Amino acid sequence: MWVKCRQRRASFFYSPTEPSCAVSSAVRKSSTGLLTIWQQDRMLNGLRRFVRDLKELAEYLRRLKQLGCPECEATETLNCHSKLYGNDPADRAGRCLRGQRIWCCDRGHRGGCGRTFSIVVAEVLPRHTLTASLVWRWLMELLAGHSLKAAVEKLSLFFALETFYRLRRKLSRGSDRLRTRLCRQQEPPPSTQGDPLLQTVAHLKSVFSDKPCPPAEFQLYFQHPFLE
Numbered sequence: 001m002w003v004k005c006r007q008r009r010a011s012f013f014y015s016p017t018e019p020s021c022a023v024s025s026a027v028r029k030s031s032t033g034l035l036t037i038w039q040q041d042r043m044l045n046g047l048r049r050f051v052r053d054l055k056e057l058a059e060y061l062r063r064l065k066q067l068g069c070p071e072c073e074a075t076e077t078l079n080c081h082s083k084l085y086g087n088d089p090a091d092r093a094g095r096c097l098r099g100q101r102i103w104c105c106d107r108g109h110r111g112g113c114g115r116t117f118s119i120v121v122a123e124v125l126p127r128h129t130l131t132a133s134l135v136w137r138w139l140m141e142l143l144a145g146h147s148l149k150a151a152v153e154k155l156s157l158f159f160a161l162e163t164f165y166r167l168r169r170k171l172s173r174g175s176d177r178l179r180t181r182l183c184r185q186q187e188p189p190p191s192t193q194g195d196p197l198l199q200t201v202a203h204l205k206s207v208f209s210d211k212p213c214p215p216a217e218f219q220l221y222f223q224h225p226f227l228e
């Protein structure tokens with residue numbers, strides 16, 4: 001029998017034969033060793049920041065009222081706000097839909113906090129035009145031993161070379177943060193790389209070995225930006 005569970009005022013359904021709704025090591029993992037989207041929803045107990053694609057975003061928005069606000073934890077207060085558009089990396093002049101802003105309604109007696117939040121597709125790197133798959137292709141070239149400049153030229157990207165120098169500095173600064181999360185899932189593989197950033201890239205590749213775009217999977221799985 002399925003029963004309704006309310007915890008921290010967020011509501012969802014769970015089976016009484018399964019572990020509690022709280023984050024716990026008892027949460028079962030999928031056959032790949034990673035949590036399913038359903039299990040992640042239960043773990044997060046509320047609004048997600050990343051969804052797989054626009055189709056999943058639409059499905060997710062349909063059950064928005066069932067989710068708890070990540071700030072004030074109120075339920076039945078979340079509403080769709082504006083759509084999020086960004087520059088299309090495949091077309092200099094183009095724009096593409098990247099996600100949706102959500103508003104926690106504080107009008108009337110709704111009891112919300114009035115804040116807004118963004119949900120974006122996992123391919124999007126928040127605050128960057130570069131996409132997760134573009135960055136991953138570039139990182140694979142670095143891992144294969146190409147220089148930064150050669151990797152950019154090989155991929156025929158129209159971004160300025162300086163963009164990738166900045167990106168590399170940013171990734172190097174944040175690699176400890178990435179490694180901390182990755183180590184929760186899996187020990188780093190043996191590596192011959194001397195560069196700590198490339199060691200982290202090899203680790204990322206190993207954790208999401210069956211996925212075409214590990215940076216996007218990182219965002220989906222940890223619900224945390226790959227680039228900060």
Ligand SMILES: [Zn+2]
Binds near residue numbers: 072104112113115
């Ligand atoms: Zn709120």
